[in-house]
Amino acid sequence: MAKITLEQIAHSYLRSPDTDDDWALKQLDLTWSDGGAYALLGPSGCGKTTLLNVISGLLRPSRGRVLFDDRDVTHIPSDRREIAQVFQFPVVYDTMSVFDNLAFPLRNRGVGEDRVRPRVIEIARMLDLEDMLYRRAAGLTADGKQKISLGRGLVRSDVNVIMFDEPLTVIDPHLKWELRSKLRELHQEVGATMIYVTHDQTEALTFADQVVVMHEGRVVQTGTPIELFEKPSHTFVGHFIGSPGMNMLPCDIRDGMPWFLDNPIEIASAVRGHQEASRLEIGVRPEFVRFGSTGVPVEIVKMADVGRYRVVDARHRGHSIKMVMPEDLDIPPENARVVFDPSKTQVYGDGWILT
Amino acid sequence: MIEKTVNQKAWFLVAPVVAVVAFNALIPLMTVVNYSVQETFGNNVFFWEGVKWFEEILHSPRFHDALLRQMLFTGIILLIEVPLGVAVALTMPRRGPWVSVCLVLMALPLLIPWNVVGAMWNIFALPDIGLLGKMINGMGIDYNFTQQPVAAWFTTILMDVWHWTSLVVLLAYAGLCSIPEAYYQAARIDGASAWAVFRYIQLPKMKRVLTIAILLRFMDSFMIYTEPFVLTGGGPGNATTFLSIDLVKIALGQFDLGPAAAMSLIYFLIILLLSWIFYTLMMRNEAQ
Incomplete structure (x- = not known):
């Protein structure tokens, strides 16, 4: 068991990288505390697997x-990193x-057969593999095989960290949920640090206590699922997490207050460092936009029923503002105006949070 | 129950295949069967002989010797070519510019016509003017493949290994290339030794292609004719007279069409039987 620290890690698959794009991992510092359940979330090709292979x-x-x-x-091979x-x-x-x-x-590490047996049986019990211990591994289903892969990690009592690289890709949908809860359960039981790589936000948010979001070789935010939802520190997190993603509206700052075109927007905290940014945006999640008597005038373009709630697509001078609201709430027939929850509205400069 | 539609007209769709197979396999084979049960002295006059030729061949020491030589030869070249081919495939680069260079070099022997291979090695191994023959004699070893049975065998086997190991290499290499990187990574994390990686990952993953390689090499070497015919002509004496060489001697040398036909059929059945045994043994675990 150990705390894992990545110090100024950067990686390129090219021998002599010149431009920023040549780096699969741009400089990053990260600490994974001992025994945590982490998810590494990001779209395909953002450097998740590279980061995992570095660890x-x-x-x-x-x-x-x-x-x-x-x-x-850094220079110790995989088999001696536990x-x-x-x-x-x-x-x-x-x-x-x-x-x-x-x-x-275990056998590769010279563990005696008398200690191998009880340990293997213990792990098989944890993973519900007891019944098939003496079957050929080739004959198992995909989820059974994935359990074996996991089991080979768990049998060694000294593992520092167990890493999962999109482990549910080939698993049937109805078994995914089952296997994921099994993983959570094992995390409680074993206590090892777990890092779960995925591009699926549901998988990440249900598995992890802490989610690390990556984008183009950088870590853009580390936080609990709630933090990622309520206060994304990068517009990418706003887009990537949540459905529909965060509304992003162009703005400028007058007297310390953000203005969306001709509308002053009230926010809870002060904006800092906006002078250096070349592109300013207001970010607010569809869940925190509601109709009001004051606020930004909008016309309603589209409405979609998504189960227990409604997604409303409103427009203000060509800018789309999405809203999520309960099904039974009435939509104003005309002269609709929307207001943003001040404590859940952020200002971003060149993609990064300024509030 | 749903009534099954019966329409025998579909058989007409396989007629072209039946016709092709009939002309290139069935009819020639039936001709051989025809010869194998009759005696002829030419002029298209035939006498019924029943299974006489089969009995004669099966009891002939000449056939036994040729069959034994054939099995020994095939056994030896399989034992050399398969492990050697796998070993070479393991050392070949998996990516980079050298891949194509290696592949082309490996494919070269396979592209040379068989009689040319025989002629090349004949000259190459001649004790007085051939590079190989002269070198071996120069080292103080008395070597002359045209006179010594052991030297003739050595040269024939060396020639076959040179000619055909590439086939095993290419097949094994294809098998190795199809193993996903994750297997090697998992093995590294599991602390597996190089031998364990070979034994539990590479070998099992190569099994299918190696089965094909062994079957192809078995059938081909069991029917080998051109190369030893050009190299040694079956000699010295009968030392390298394999089944096919013997068969041609009987059929075209002595013009004993009946016994030759019977021998062909026995020969064919042996290859079929052994191939089936090989295949069944190697695929036995696959079904579980």
Whole structure:
């Protein structure tokens, strides 16, 4: 068990990177506390897997250091880092039985057969694999194989961190939920740090206590699911999390107050550092926009019923403002105006939060 | 129950295939069957002989010897070519500019016509003027493949290994390339040794292509004719007279069409049977 620190990590797959785009991971500093349940969230190609491989030691970073507690492990190979990784596609040793698969990492480390047996049986019980211990691993279904991959990580009692690289990609939808709750359960039981890589926000938000959001090789925000929802620190987080995503409206600052075209917008905290930004935007989630007697005049373009709530598409001089509201709430027939919840409205400069 | 539609007219759709197979396989094969149960002295005059030729061939020491030589030869080249091919495939680069260079070099021997291979090695191994023959003799070893059975065998096997190991290499390499990177990564995390990676990842994943490689090499080497015919002509004596060489001697040398036809059929059945045994053994675990 250990705290994992990434110090000024950067990585490029090219031998001599020049432009910013050549870096798969741009400089980042991150700390994963011991025993946490983390999700690493971001679209495909944002550098999640690269970051994971840097932690597991499958990839040596071009720059920076990886620390487990205070031990520098940057140059230590994967098998001596005491980590486990579950891959996107289940990796099992086809010719071995389920039992031998689970015992494989222990046997490779010279653990005696008398200690292998009870441990493998214990892990198999945790994963509900007991009944199939003596079957050939090749004959199992995708979720069974994925459990074996996970089990090979869990059998070693010394693992610092278990990493999951989009582990549910090939699992049937109805089993996804089951396997995910199994993971949460195991996290409580085992207590190891878990890092779960995914591009699916539901998976990330339901699994993790802390979500790390990545975008174009950078970490744009680390926080609890609530923080990500209520106060995205980057417009990308606003777009990527939530459905529909955050409303982004162009604005300028007059007397410390943001103005959306000719409408002053009330916000709870002061705007700082807006002078340097070349592009200013107001961000507000559709959930925090409601109709009012004052506020921005809008015309209503479209309305969609999405189960228990409604998504309303309103427009103000060509700018779309989406709203989420309960099904039973009436929509004003004409001269509609909308107001934003001041404590949930943010100002962004060049994508980054200024409030 | 739903009534099944019966329409036998669909058989007409397979007629073209039946016709092609009939002309290129069935009719020639039936001709051989025809010869194998009759005696002829030419002039299209045939006498019924029943299974006489089959009995004669099956009891002939000449056939036994040729079959034994054939099995020994096939066994030896399989034992050399398969492990060697896998070993070479393992050392080949998986990406980069050298991949195409290696692939082209590997494919070269496969592109040379078989009689040319035989002629090349014949000259190459000649003890007085050939590079190989002269070198071996220069090292103080008495080597002459035209006179010594052991030297003839050595040269024939070396030639076949040179000619055909590439096929195993290319197939094994294709198998290796299809293994996803995640397997190697998982093995590294699990602390697997290089041997364990080979034994539990690479070998099982290569199984299918190796099955094909072994079957192809088995069938091809069991029918080998051109190369030893050009290299040694089956000699010295009968030392390298394999089944096909013997068959041609009987059929075209002695013009014993009946016994030759019977031998062809026995030969064919042996290959079919052994291929089936190979395949069944290698695929046995697949079904579980």
